[in-house]
Each structure stands twice: as C-alpha cells, then as structure tokens.
Amino acid sequence: MTLNLNFTKKMPFHDLKVNYTFTSPITAIMGASGVGKSTLFQCVSGLKRIDSGKIEFTNKVWNDGSLSLHLPTSERKVGYLFQNLALFPNMNVYHNIAFGLRVQKIAKADIDKNVRHISDYLKISHLLYSSIQKLSGGEKQRVAMARAMITEPNLLLLDEPFNGLDEETREICMNLVGQMAADFRIPVIFVTHYRFEAEKMTNDILMIKDGQIGKA
Structure with missing residues (x-):
C-alpha cells in the first residue's frame, strides 16, 4: 500500500508543500513546532482540505485540488491518534x-x-x-x-504518540506500535520531536523544514 502526497496547503506563516510517496511500513516525521506536521496529518485524514495538488492512497484519489474532489474522512478509513489522545472523559x-x-x-x-x-x-x-x-x-x-x-483502518497516523510517557512505558508503547504494524499489516506514520524514537522505530525518517518535506 502506498500513500502518494503532492499538494500545497496554505498556513499562517508559510505554505506547506509536500511531494513524497510513503511506501515503508513505518515512517517517522520530525520538525520544529509549527512547521506543519499536524496540518499534514489533518490533510491526509480529510479533516482539512488541501489548496492544490493531489492525495492518493493505493491508486484511489482522496483529494484532487484541480477537480475539487475531497473524499470525506469517514470514507478514507484512516486511524488517527491525536497528540492529546482526545478520549471522552464522560x-x-x-x-x-x-x-x-x-x-x-x-x-x-x-x-x-x-x-x-x-x-x-x-x-x-x-x-x-x-x-x-x-x-x-x-x-x-x-x-x-x-x-x-x-x-x-487502511492507514494509521500517530501524532506524538509517546509524548509524556515515562521511559519504561514509552519503550513498551514503541514496541507495541511496531508489533501492530506487523500483525495488522497496516502502514504507520508517526510524528515525533525525538530522533532516538524515530531511529528505534524505522529507517524512513522525514523532516519538515521551511514548508518542505524530505529525508532527515
């Protein structure tokens, strides 16, 4: 399964321009706060519309800016773990x-x-x-x-999934994500601020800087 991103999304201080094809079982994305990591996830999941370009998953178009095609989030089957977890306390x-x-x-x-x-x-x-x-x-x-x-889901997006965990729990959760990716054969893309997390999870590490995404 491949996720092909080639789009532009306007942001307050710069445009986020993404041109990358995700093929690895697990991909890590790094970058400073505010560079567009969460915005990238929101565009992929369908929570935000792209301004131009295209998003495709295994040859199915999810977004096409030129045709104003925007597949709803419910039809993309993307699992999304938010940074604050967003669990319902009630x-x-x-x-x-x-x-x-x-x-x-x-x-x-x-x-x-x-x-x-x-x-x-x-x-x-x-x-x-x-x-x-x-x-x-x-x-x-x-x-x-x-x-x-x-x-x-067809794809799992994890926004800083190990943030705030103690060292032992972080290790357990990192191993769990790797095991789930293998057992369920689901591609995983996760955001982290920590190089050691990225290197433990995958060899495919990307960096967002100045609105561009590329190999770290």
Missing part, C-alpha cells in the same frame, strides 16, 4: 473504544465482539468498564490506540 473505556463503530451504526453484537478482540490484543480487557480519568498514561495510550484500530 465515557468508560468500552464506550471510548466502541465510538467509531457506533457512529457507523454497526450492530451491537459485532461492536461487542470487536471491542473485546482489540482490547484482548492490547491487554486492556480488564479496564473495559473503568473510568478514563482513573487510567495511567500508558493505559490511556492503549485505549486511544484501540479506538483508532477498531475500525480496521
């Missing part, structure tokens, strides 16, 4: 994980089956009826990952 773990399937109006029995399958895989079954507010940082990370993966 829902327990089970309902956080199930949220994407409930939006799709999947049958309750199938939702339950899928929630239990992914929670078993991520070793959080014992937390299903726990409050989000009572979880540790590593547990919240796994819940967010489960919510991103339960819809069986």
